[in-house]
Structure formats: structure tokens, C-alpha cells
Amino acid sequence: MIKTLPNGVKMPQLGIGTFKISESSEAYETVKYALEVGYRHIDTAQIYNNEEMVGQAIKDSKIPREEIFITTKYWGFSNEANMEKAFNESLRKLQTDYVDLYLIHWPNHDEAITARTWAFLEKLYEQKRVRAIGVSNFQKHHMESLLKTAKIVPMMNQVECHPGLSQVPLKAYLDSKNIMMTSYGPLMKGSIFKPPFFDTLDVIAHRHNVSIPNIVIAWGLQRGIFMIPKSVTPSRILENFQSQFIKLSNEEMEAINHLNRGNRVYADPDNTPWGSYRE
Ligand SMILES: NC(=O)c1ccc[n+]([C@@H]2O[C@H](COP(=O)([O-])OP(=O)(O)OC[C@H]3O[C@@H](n4cnc5c(N)ncnc54)[C@H](OP(=O)(O)O)[C@@H]3O)[C@@H](O)[C@H]2O)c1
Incomplete structure (x- = not known):
């Protein structure tokens, strides 16, 4: 399933996440197998410490570079020289001369610093060193601040999103600005296998004769969200990929939407320990 970003760039709606796969052989094998299965969208980041292995696996796959969509993310809040250095380092490790989608990993608590970082991404975009640019972990207010100077x-906001945090208001806001959304942490660090989420999801999974992760990934895809589940387990990599072939009914979509509890399993973007605060 391919979706088109606001600037016309095509992006596979289902990708593989690579957070916490920093052991090099594991990162290499995971990406290599995912490409064999059919994934063409890899989500990595400077901070994941695996760009080198992602790049090697892509190279060894012999799949033409232009058929693979790579997202990576800038970590930090530094000056332009250091941002340039970080971007070049990502390119070197990924063994490529462009990135498909480059994101600011987290907003800074000082919006002036976030605006400066965004201006650097805009420059990369104008220089055609990235095909699309976006952000991650932006709440509505972060986006509104950014749009004052952007x-x-x-083109994208990658945020925590799963049945326990369905992000319906944020998604509606992003839709109104023609900004696309990617979900991270779709499996809620395992909480989808526990009440109250398990009960509803298990009934739907049995009805379709698939797994609970399949249902959660299918729910995101059907909402028009990009999904990047992570797994290092070959059977799960394959299983997750098959989620794109599941069609949920409107009632099933509604039942999952009703599981929202506003539950975060990752950091709250307004209260992260990273970045600096305006005095
Ligand atoms: N932008 C950000 O700030 C940010 C933050 C977090 C994550 N992300 C991105 O989003 C991706 C996905 O999020 P995530 O890695 O946190 O979590 P996730 O995809 O929700 O879950 C990954 C965990 O679920 C297990 N799993 C995967 N498929 C499964 C299946 N079919 N059945 C049972 N268990 C399964 C994995 O185990 P095994 O690996 O052992 O199979 C792993 O422990 C990340 O990898 C990263 O690329 C972005």
C-alpha cells in the first residue's frame, strides 16, 4: 500500500521500525529479512545506532535504492554546523546520498530552537538532499508554533499512537493542515495483550483468524496512518506485513476507537528530559 505525501512523494504505508535494534548482526538480519518479505519502508534514527547496518542490509539486498523508502531522524538541538555533520553522518552510514524522509526527532521546549532546527531541514529539502521533511512527537501546540515561522x-508527524492513545484530535488537526501521521509503538509495549485492550481486540482477531498485532496494525492502516511495527523475529516480521490484507468493518473500527484511554507508554513530549527550556 503506497500513500502520497503532500509534496507528491510516494511512501509505503507499512514499514518496519528499528528502535532498540542496535546489536549490529540483529539490525542487519532484521532489515535484510524485512526486505525479502516485501517491506520497502525502513524507519531508523540517528539515536538508534543502527543506520550503518540498515544501510548495509539495503545495499546487500541488491534492491535499487529508489525502490526503498528510508526515514531517519535528527537527534539534538544544536547549531547548523553540527546538524550538517549529523545529517552527513546519517548519509554515510546509510550508504546513500539522500534520505527519503528526514524528521526532527523531538520538539525542543524552547520553540525558537525548534524553529531553527526546522529551518535547517527546509534547507536540506531545498538542496534536494531529502525528498520529504517532517517532525516527530509534536503536539498540536508544537505544530502551531512551528507553522508561525515555517x-x-x-509533511509528516510521527507520534505515539495505538488503541490506548488513538490520537483522534491530533489526527484531525493534522488532516486540516494536510500533514500526514505515522504511528509509533503500535503494540503499546505489550499492553494490547492485557485488559481492557485484549478483550475487544481478541474477539476481532478471532473473527478474522489473525493475531491481535495484525488487528492493531490493520486499524492504523485503515485510518490512513503510516504504521512501522518493530520486530526482530522473522515470523512476526512476516505476520505484521500481512496486516495490510485485513479489512475491518466500520463496527470493528469503532470498537477499537473506543479503547482510547489517553495512555502513553512513551515519554510525554511536553515533559521530556531532553532539550532546553526558555528561562
Ligand atoms: N519517533 C519516536 O520518538 C519513536 C519512538 C519509539 C518508536 N519509534 C519507531 O516506531 C517503531 C515501532 O515502535 P516500537 O518499536 O516502540 O514498538 P512496537 O512496534 O509497538 O512493538 C515492538 C515490540 O513488540 C514485539 N512484537 C512485534 N510484532 C509482534 C507480533 N506480531 N506479536 C507479538 N509481539 C510482537 C517486538 O518483539 P520482537 O522484536 O522480540 O519480535 C517488540 O518487543 C520503532 O521501532 C521505531 O522505528 C519512534
Whole structure:
């Protein structure tokens, strides 16, 4: 399933996440197998410490570079020289001369610093060193601040999103600005296998004769969200990929939407320990 970003760039809606796969042989084998299965979208980040292995696996797959969509993310809040250094380092490790989607990993608590970082991404975009640019972990207020100075509207916001945090208001806001959304942490660090989520999801999974992760991934895809489940286990990599072939009814979508509890299993973007605060 391919979706088109606001600037016309095509992006596979289902990708593989690579957070916490920093052991090099594991990162290499995971990406290599995912590409064999059919994934063409890899989500990595400077901070994941695996770009080198992602790049090697892509190279060894012999799949033409232009058939694979790579997202990576800038970590930090530094000056332009250091951002340039970080971006070049990502390119070197990924063995490529462009990135498909480059994201600011987290907003800074000081919006002026976030605006400066965004201006650097805009420059990369204008220089055609990235095909699309976006942000991650932006709440509505972060986006509104950014849009005050942005020359280019972000094409993507990658945020925590799963049945316990369905992000319906944020998604509606992003839709109104023509910004696409990617879900991270779709499996809620295992909480989808526990009440109250398990009960509803298990009934739907049995009805379709698939797994609970399949149902959660299918629910995100059907909402028009990009999904990047992570697994290092070959059977799960394959299983997750098959989620795109599941069609949920409107009632099933509604039942999952009703599981929202506003539960975060990752950091709250308004209260992270990273970045600096305006005095
Ligand atoms: N932008 C951000 O700040 C941010 C933050 C977090 C994550 N992300 C991105 O989003 C991706 C996905 O999020 P995530 O890694 O946190 O979590 P996730 O995809 O929700 O879950 C990964 C965990 O679920 C297990 N799993 C995967 N498929 C399964 C299946 N079919 N059945 C049972 N268990 C399964 C994995 O185990 P095994 O690996 O052992 O199979 C792993 O422990 C990340 O890898 C990363 O690329 C972005």
C-alpha cells in the first residue's frame, strides 16, 4: 500500500521500525529479512545506532535504492554546523546520498530552537538532499508554533499512537493542515495483550483468524496512518506485513476507537528530559 505525501512523494504505508535494534548482526538480519518479505519502508534514527547496518542490509539486498523508502531522524538541538555533520553522518552510514524522509526527532521546549532546527531541514529539502521533511512527537501546540515561522509545512508527524492513545484530535488537526501521521509503538509495549485492550481486540482477531498485532496494525492502516511495527523475529516480521490484507468493518473500527484511554507508554513530549527550556 503506497500513500502520497503532500509534496507528491510516494511512501509505503507499512514499514518496519528499528528502535532498540542496535546489536549490529540483529539490525542487519532484521532489515535484510524485512526486505525479502516485501517491506520497502525502513524507519531508523540517528539515536538508534543502527543506520550503518540498515544501510548495509539495503545495499546487500541488491534492491535499487529508489525502490526503498528510508526515514531517519535528527537527534539534538544544536547549531547548523553540527546538524550538517549529523545529517552527513546519517548519509554515510546509510550508504546513500539522500534520505527519503528526514524528521526532527523531538520538539525542543524552547520553540525558537525548534524553529531553527526546522529551518535547517527546509534547507536540506531545498538542496534536494531529502525528498520529504517532517517532525516527530509534536503536539498540536508544537505544530502551531512551528507553522508561525515555517516556510514549508511539515509533511509528516510521527507520534505515539495505538488503541490506548488513538490520537483522534491530533489526527484531525493534522488532516486540516494536510500533514500526514505515522504511528509509533503500535503494540503499546505489550499492553494490547492485557485488559481492557485484549478483550475487544481478541474477539476481532478471532473473527478474522489473525493475531491481535495484525488487528492493531490493520486499524492504523485503515485510518490512513503510516504504521512501522518493530520486530526482530522473522515470523512476526512476516505476520505484521500481512496486516495490510485485513479489512475491518466500520463496527470493528469503532470498537477499537473506543479503547482510547489517553495512555502513553512513551515519554510525554511536553515533559521530556531532553532539550532546553526558555528561562
Ligand atoms: N519517533 C519516536 O520518538 C519513536 C519512538 C519509539 C518508536 N519509534 C519507531 O516506531 C517503531 C515501532 O515502535 P516500537 O518499536 O516502540 O514498538 P512496537 O512496534 O509497538 O512493538 C515492538 C515490540 O513488540 C514485539 N512484537 C512485534 N510484532 C509482534 C507480533 N506480531 N506479536 C507479538 N509481539 C510482537 C517486538 O518483539 P520482537 O522484536 O522480540 O519480535 C517488540 O518487543 C520503532 O521501532 C521505531 O522505528 C519512534
